[in-house]
């Protein structure tokens with residue numbers, strides 16, 4: 001299987017805090033990798049290092065390498081904006097642009113590439129909304145404000161906005177933790193479908209969710225990667241004692 005993202009001896013510091021410690025992981029293409037671990041162990045920090053979001057935090061220092069298709073995204077010649085286009089992100093709380101319609105939200109990122117024809121925008125909106133299974137629910141009110149949607153619908157809209165720019169990798173930071181069980185199920189089903197086209201890395205607090213949606217799991221503890229590998233194996237026959245203690249609920 002082709003490796004899409006190679007994380008090689010990655011470290012992230014915030015001043016004195018060493019949040020991610022010498023982490024190396026290979027992420028195979030068209031799979032879901034879950035990042036799990038107790039609060040504060042560095043999951044979100046790890047995720048944000050994968051599309052250079054830390055460039056936006058003046059106190060963050062990233063060392064080591066992150067390769068996308070073999071090329072270092074931290075290389076000096078690389079424009080971080082182009083990386084964020086290839087590596088999209090979905091956040092914990094649905095964050096549609098509040099002043100915009102459903103339609104405009106979907107094409108918002110795409111339009112940054114320059115002016116587009118209405119027919120092209122129409123097609124992107126329909127394709128993206130169909131892919132997140134939201135089209136039938138909203139096709140008759142595309143010009144309504146996005147805030148009129150439920151939380152679960154808003155999150156699917158945000159995923160549609162992310163995929164509209166045709167990324168290669170999608171980072172998801174607890175994408176379902178603010179949602180009810182039915183919306184959560186829809187997001188989980190969607191994640192599975194999206195692996196046909198994308199490589200997905202998801203941070204989740206919910207171990208059942210990690211076990212349900214992911215092919216590979218990485219367990220972090222206090223900034224260290226304790227163990228990573230096949231999800232079924234990690235949850236049934238972990239190699240490290242700390243992993244076993246965590247997945248059996250002995251701490252965290």
Ligand SMILES: Nc1ncnc2c1ncn2[C@@H]1O[C@H](COP(=O)(O)OP(=O)(O)OP(=O)(O)O)[C@@H](O)[C@H]1O
Nearest residue numbers: 014017019038039040041042043044045046057059
């Ligand atoms: N912008 C920042 N400035 C300073 N310290 C930070 C920043 N972001 C994260 N940290 C610190 O880095 C460490 C890891 O935080 P991170 O948010 O990655 O953990 P997490 O595993 O995602 O936690 P949670 O599950 O609670 O969201 C923590 O000690 C946190 O306080």
